[in-house]
Amino acid sequence: MHTVPGELVAALDIGGTKIAAALVDGGGRLLVRAQQPTPAREDAATVMGTVVAVLDELAASAHWPRVRAVGIGSAGPVDALAGTVSPVNVPGWRGFPLVAEVSGRVAGLPVVLVGDGVAMTAAEHWQGAARGRANALCMVVSTGVGGGLVLDGRLHTGPTGNAGHIGHISVDLDGDPCPCGARGCVERIASGPNIARRALEAGWRPGPDGDTSAAAVAGAAGAGDPAALASFARAAQALAAGIAATATLVEIEVAVVGGGVAGAGEILFAPLRERLRDYAALSFASGVEVLPARLGSDAGLVGAAAAAAEELGLWGRP
Amino acid sequence: MHTVPGELVAALDIGGTKIAAALVDGGGRLLVRAQQPTPAREDAATVMGTVVAVLDELAASAHWPRVRAVGIGSAGPVDALAGTVSPVNVPGWRGFPLVAEVSGRVAGLPVVLVGDGVAMTAAEHWQGAARGRANALCMVVSTGVGGGLVLDGRLHTGPTGNAGHIGHISVDLDGDPCPCGARGCVERIASGPNIARRALEAGWRPGPDGDTSAAAVAGAAGAGDPAALASFARAAQALAAGIAATATLVEIEVAVVGGGVAGAGEILFAPLRERLRDYAALSFASGVEVLPARLGSDAGLVGAAAAAAEELGLWGRP
Numbered sequence: 001m002h003t004v005p006g007e008l009v010a011a012l013d014i015g016g017t018k019i020a021a022a023l024v025d026g027g028g029r030l031l032v033r034a035q036q037p038t039p040a041r042e043d044a045a046t047v048m049g050t051v052v053a054v055l056d057e058l059a060a061s062a063h064w065p066r067v068r069a070v071g072i073g074s075a076g077p078v079d080a081l082a083g084t085v086s087p088v089n090v091p092g093w094r095g096f097p098l099v100a101e102v103s104g105r106v107a108g109l110p111v112v113l114v115g116d117g118v119a120m121t122a123a124e125h126w127q128g129a130a131r132g133r134a135n136a137l138c139m140v141v142s143t144g145v146g147g148g149l150v151l152d153g154r155l156h157t158g159p160t161g162n163a164g165h166i167g168h169i170s171v172d173l174d175g176d177p178c179p180c181g182a183r184g185c186v187e188r189i190a191s192g193p194n195i196a197r198r199a200l201e202a203g204w205r206p207g208p209d210g211d212t213s214a215a216a217v218a219g220a221a222g223a224g225d226p227a228a229l230a231s232f233a234r235a236a237q238a239l240a241a242g243i244a245a246t247a248t249l250v251e252i253e254v255a256v257v258g259g260g261v262a263g264a265g266e267i268l269f270a271p272l273r274e275r276l277r278d279y280a281a282l283s284f285a286s287g288v289e290v291l292p293a294r295l296g297s298d299a300g301l302v303g304a305a306a307a308a309a310e311e312l313g314l315w316g317r318p
Numbered sequence: 319m320h321t322v323p324g325e326l327v328a329a330l331d332i333g334g335t336k337i338a339a340a341l342v343d344g345g346g347r348l349l350v351r352a353q354q355p356t357p358a359r360e361d362a363a364t365v366m367g368t369v370v371a372v373l374d375e376l377a378a379s380a381h382w383p384r385v386r387a388v389g390i391g392s393a394g395p396v397d398a399l400a401g402t403v404s405p406v407n408v409p410g411w412r413g414f415p416l417v418a419e420v421s422g423r424v425a426g427l428p429v430v431l432v433g434d435g436v437a438m439t440a441a442e443h444w445q446g447a448a449r450g451r452a453n454a455l456c457m458v459v460s461t462g463v464g465g466g467l468v469l470d471g472r473l474h475t476g477p478t479g480n481a482g483h484i485g486h487i488s489v490d491l492d493g494d495p496c497p498c499g500a501r502g503c504v505e506r507i508a509s510g511p512n513i514a515r516r517a518l519e520a521g522w523r524p525g526p527d528g529d530t531s532a533a534a535v536a537g538a539a540g541a542g543d544p545a546a547l548a549s550f551a552r553a554a555q556a557l558a559a560g561i562a563a564t565a566t567l568v569e570i571e572v573a574v575v576g577g578g579v580a581g582a583g584e585i586l587f588a589p590l591r592e593r594l595r596d597y598a599a600l601s602f603a604s605g606v607e608v609l610p611a612r613l614g615s616d617a618g619l620v621g622a623a624a625a626a627a628e629e630l631g632l633w634g635r636p
Contacts, residue, residue: 077600077601077602079601079602086601134477135476135477149567149568151469151474152474156469156470156568158453158568158569158602159452159453159569159571160569160602162569162600162602162603163567163568163569164567164568165566165567165600165602165603166566166567168566168599168600169562169563169566169567170489170559170562170563170597171488171489171490171491172489172490172491172492173489173490173502173555173556173559173597174490178599180599180600181596181599182562182596182597182598182599183596183597184491237491238491241488241491244487244488244500245487245488245563245567246567248483248484248486248487249467249481249482249483249484249487249563249564249567249568250467250474250476250481250482250567250568251476251477251478251480251481253477278499278500278501279488279491279500279501280500281486281496281498281499281500282395282480282483282486282498283395283397283404284395284397284476284478284480284483285480285483
């Protein structure tokens, strides 16, 4: 059994696919883990039952008495003021009082809620590519596009825990309608499904395995397929405009990009850096660096713990 | 002679048209003022000579011994870290060491430099339409489009003093080239000269006085001219996309809009509020209010003083 001393945070990572939990120590290590598939099509109580199940697994650990707080990172939108979540892909939860429900299970422990983009940012700032940076944008480019901000050395959550939602700023005000209700959002152009859609529309055809994921498009782009290359170039342009807008609005020194689409490597990063030179034109914005994220699939748990520790002043943070 | 007690800040407002200065007290009153036209086409030393002249006028006042700091708001770009300014419309000043030059004239007083958009924001937050708001965007829509941010109850200047540059975020990534080097910037669509240009291109003709200002376009729009109305509608759309991007990225509760173009009143504000509903679609962003600025042409001076007071902790600020 682990005997690492010190305070722990119980972290919850709520997504449309899985609900994960872990006990996290002050070094960012995951001491105990639990995970179940999200019953995303079920009613509110059933989804909450899964949260209770993973929490119960943690509470059965001998480490549990050292837990000082619960940190929750959830798919958005969230409302940290109200303590509620309304994950787009979990229709049974609309304004669901997750903080109150979790608080009722962890008597006396403070519970901190942030959006999943903010959680990923807390993780990259604590242990990843944004470490030591006073002003940073961290983003996940995957099925959707999310993000979070570090400003003046601290996580900037915004009052409701949603700040850094770069996927839903419009960079093409006359562009295609986005499911969010706006037009020309970064996500509408740069998410994995939109990269694949655009490549297919331009004539790219998948291989014999029928894989039409953004990863398959990246493979084709690497082999020189013009439709695949053009689709990644367009995604890079939208991401560049969004990163440049952020640098121009709040001043950031680095943009950290993770998520499945970032797995395309230089297929994405090379045109992204090139277009960023076009859009981040003002002197104070032009130096912004682009770096790949360092933390993998545990970023949500590590970040949920870090966000709670930062808000509550645990572990000497921030 | 005034006998208001307490500490004063000497404020400088550096623009392409005029260089203004004032002694400002803790109630935001301007006790002594000085102003000269900017010799914008002259060499660096001549422009600095005008700054020295207005400072000398202030220093001759009986109030001068109560001055505790100098606050400078300057047309940008500025670099608060280096203490330099490079106002676009003053070509003789490129990387000009304004903070060092002013410091040399005000022995021992701290000198704080911010961009003019940040200064205007400090003024509206202290005494104007953003008063009491913890998270706000303030903007000036005029010959250019500038702005600044209040986040978590404090002025967010960014490391170099340029944060809030909403005029140069791209909301139309394939749009017209902007003099800044990017494309489709908010300023390229919504500034006064661009409103006038677009109205003329669409067939609007000025009256017998030949006035082709945005104010004249606003007058024609008020009388129902379709080209004038369409041009304001397009400007409103770009401003709405920019405000929505800001609300989505950092969470703001209010956007304060001032400057000459805001003088068009509901000709601008009605379509702006309508389009904002389209672009600020996510729940946490959709409540953002739009308000006209309250402070007039003294905002630059009041705000330069407020920014210095906030950074230095004078007047019990923030």
